[in-house]
Amino acid sequence: MATSQEILIIGGGVVGLSTAHYLAKAGHQVRVIERDDTHAKSCSEGNAGMIVPSHFIPLAAPGVITQGLKWMFNPKSPFFLRPRFSPTLARWIWLFAKHSTKKHVANTQELLRDLSLESRRLHVELAEQEDFPLIQKGLLMLCKSEAGLEEEAEVAEHALQLGLQAEVCDAARVRELEPAADIDAKGAVWWPQDCHLSPQKFITALRQSIEQHGGQFINGEVAKLTEAQGRIQSVTTKSGATHSADTIILAGGIDTTDLAQQIGLSLPMQGGKGYSLTLPEPIANPQLCSLLKEGRVAVTPMGDSLRVAGTMEICGKNTSVSKARLQGVIEAFCNFYPQYKPSDFQGLEPWVGLRPCSPDGLPYLGYAPKHKNLIIATGHSMMGLSLAPVTGKLVAELIDGNTSINIGQLDPARF
Template sequence: MSKKIIIIGGGIVGLSSAYFLSKEGHEVTVIDKSDMSTGASFVNAGYITPSHIIPLASPGMIAKGIKMMFNSASPFYMKPRWDTDFFKWSWYFHKSSTKEKVTKAIPVIKDINTLSLELFEGIKTSGDLGDFQLERKGLLMLYKTVEAYRHEKDVASKAAFLGLEVNELDKKQLARLEPEVAIDAKGAIHYECDAHSTPTQFMPKMISYLKNVGVDIRTNEEVLDLKLKGRHIQEVFTSKSNYKTDEVVLAAGSWSGEIAKKLHLNVPLQGGKGYSINVARPTGVTIPAILMESKMAVTPMEGFTRFAGTMEFSGNNDFIRKERVIAIANGAKKYYPNIDINENEMANVKTGLRPVSPDGLPYIGRSSKCANLTFATGHAMMGWSLGPATGKLVSEVVDGRNISMNIEPFSPDRRFK
């Protein structure tokens, strides 16, 4: 039976949810407070990464954050501030960062990433969006030190055990694989299972497709309140209108926690700011890479190469710290000595906020306290990679159909202890 569904949030997760829900015949409205041309879904590294099996909340991360707290140019930066929500989230993050919890999370993260890659490929094959970049060249983890190699070797062993394609490359093999660009690295771990895309190409095509099939997309419209009767949301109030609804999907990224509070729901989230610089000159880079010691990503996209990185916890704002931009340019230079990111390219840096849960796993599924609310947020650095999978899972939850995978670990009601 067709339902009226409001999706709050027009990023990759919200649009993917609209994509799969509309295919089931539902009347879908997407509401976003921006013009849907900026944000994390447009400035990310474009990775679809089954290899990213380790959640952000892993042993030692809080210690690193505290150590780097007073260095605003560090890859992982937590701005000192008085914020009770941030204090609680930090404590939950600390409690989640155990070896046991990471071990439990690994196969779950692998499964949802693998599902999402299949769905990306399905969207491309369907022709719904026309042609768009989706290349499966894998991901290079470039390292300069023995310590970084040993760390990634351990991750690669876990990935291989789970059936993912992964290889080791020495300096000569790396040069043969990337002959058009000089790389200063001892070697690389090559995750052949990964793919990449161009977000600024995919997103407009998805928006256009959704409009053409009747999805109502409302931009520059902020959700102000939700009318709750018993355990059901009856109406959504925005800065421009109000909407009666049968179902609500909360996919508002880093702002999802604030919207959940309007329903008296506690969903711990913090916005982790990322930066990206586009270089529209030929760089010679043909395979996506993560520069391990610099902790940044490089992606050959349609028409440019993107250099992206950093995780900054400083509140939900778009303030640009110049020292962090310079750190990305310098980090790239250390691995690609012939690539100089110039002042103009740095001046055009973009930022986006990634919604980070305390344990690094997304929130996907029904709220036990609100019967017609489905969460789809908290994906941290895997938002782009997990967009289609989340959309598919959301459609299955809303329709009460068999779920493609076990989503219990993603429960929005889970406790962090």
């Protein structure tokens, strides 16, 4: 390890905490500054808890825009772009459209595969070392229609060529893989390398490990970054407290864009709003997590409870709940899992989270271009939980000098 440094991490979501874990373990003096210890303002706690090497195709991919436009006028649709006058939104859409190409998928799939597989390995290691449950039974991409199954079979074929594992299953094979709940689907692709966990338990385990390695948590909302001579000299919270460190890491999820803007760094991001509902006593709890192709819904057993999550509303930072879209999530779930009915969800409080979505679907990871002591770690969109450990490990490696994976494509200065 290089000389021990004082490190200040802004943001205690899964990315900030994973980063703190690897840095504290490497012997650095780590502080995490978080405005909300309950994680109510983070995207990290209520998510679907999936670790997904299956997601080697970035959000910006061919067909997403066309599908989004088709869904624009359906109030229950899982993908929605909230129309509003905003130059930042217009630029984000323009960049997103520019990257939604086959070439972009081809240029990024190997990097996403390598990041995901390394992160999965680290999740397994962390679960053993920090003692939290990680279920390694894979994920079912369930398809209602023949056309949907054909599309997913093509993705599976592509994945096999990349060295990932995937199996196309008919309905009988789905029943064999998932004996614990009835599923109404034409078939599925089974992704055996995918895993799931409870994000709450993961967060608790990381916080404990950070403290055990001497890391500290500061409660406060960073309002100002002060720069001088190409360095971040200090950060100041809303309450006026000032903190400085050898290296500062910006891991504030969707709010990183505003913090970066203060120092002239453009990190275009839009909040990709999603909801989850957690059934505390499910009548038939599946063993495997699943994604419902036609409904774009994620289903994850979490211990004795069952979480159903969905929607991607490109919405800036708006956190209002669309009842229609939430109903769309519930109906899609009941459609695939016929033992359930929409009334099972009555009275459950929805959780809302804003995925930090970059316009090319790739994280921002690396040193800031004009500030020698500032590292950016955000923009993981729908894969933040999955990629959190590898992100943390790569930040620790960056501080040591060299990263084990080439992260040039994740350069925070790329836009």
